[in-house]
Amino acid sequence: MKLDREMKLQAWLDGELPAAEAREVEQLIATDGEFSALAGELRMTKSILAGNEPDEVVVPESREFYFSKISREIERLERQPAPAARSVWSSWWVRILAPVGAAAAMVALVALPNRQGSGADETENSVQESTVIQFHSTTEKMDVIWIHSDVDGTPDVSSPDLTPKPDRNDNN
């Protein structure tokens, strides 16, 4: 309750109290000695500060030296490509993991035992931003591996569609 009154007193001094509540504060100042003394202290502090900001502080560096650091930083930032424009291939871990993943997929394919009884099958592995499509045809004695990357997140329209749909249907 007391704190509420104190906050109202301050808001009144700062001109931020609505008129209706201002009358209540003025009444209190007129009747309550302690409240009136507090109003005096707050008013005095406010007036001491007004127009008396310490202003003897100046930059402790020469104009040229101070600005050289600013312009160097601006130049450095302007040389950097915008984050949105950066290719995912610029990340070191993508550069390393994508080929490793692709190589692992190829090794896995070669190491697989000869699959019996299937005419053809196709698997698809996504390794980070690259996609590996493997196509195996027992009847044709053929393996096709297609690796392509979705660097910018859009489908690679130049990639041929290798999905062997007729073969797959044959197996069913």
Next chain:
Amino acid sequence: MSKPFDYPTSLDVKLVAAAQQGDMLAFEELVARHRDKVYARAFSMVRNEDEAVDLSQEAWVKAWQRLIQFQGQASFATWMTRIVINLCLDHLRKAKRQRAESIEQLDEELGGVERQMPVVNVNPSEGLERTELRKRIDRAMTQLSYEHRTVLILHEFEEMEYKQIAKVMGCSIGTVMSRLFYARRRLAGLLAGLKREDNR
């Protein structure tokens, strides 16, 4: 033939327009004109010369990047001051997070000491030259917590309203009011203390 740009005699508004077009010399002139004010505001908040230099320079870099957003509603100096204030607040918040919260700090936030303080009824500025008074204010401000100091700077020197202060400090209006109240009370006590030292 158009008249060559005379940077030192041009108005801020003209320099800003040129800098918005990428004129680095115009921007350099703006830095030269306002660097002390921007640095002084940073120093008043962080109370450390090196940090204030770094923060003020960071503010200028930010200003260059956002210059196109400056529409001239406020003066360029006011716009710059707001940028440096925001950077200082971020810096102080980070520094505070790194410090262990102590009971004393919490107590100060809530006005623990100030609540018990007797009302100052002598004018601590009486008989003082303006320069001396400013020095004392500076000494007293140094002894305040950063929250109390900041709220005083924003209200008394930047003339911001409670609502604006709450926005830049990221707190409620109630918190601004209570911080301001205890900051004023503590400052009054500190200035009165300096006056008593004088009289001894």
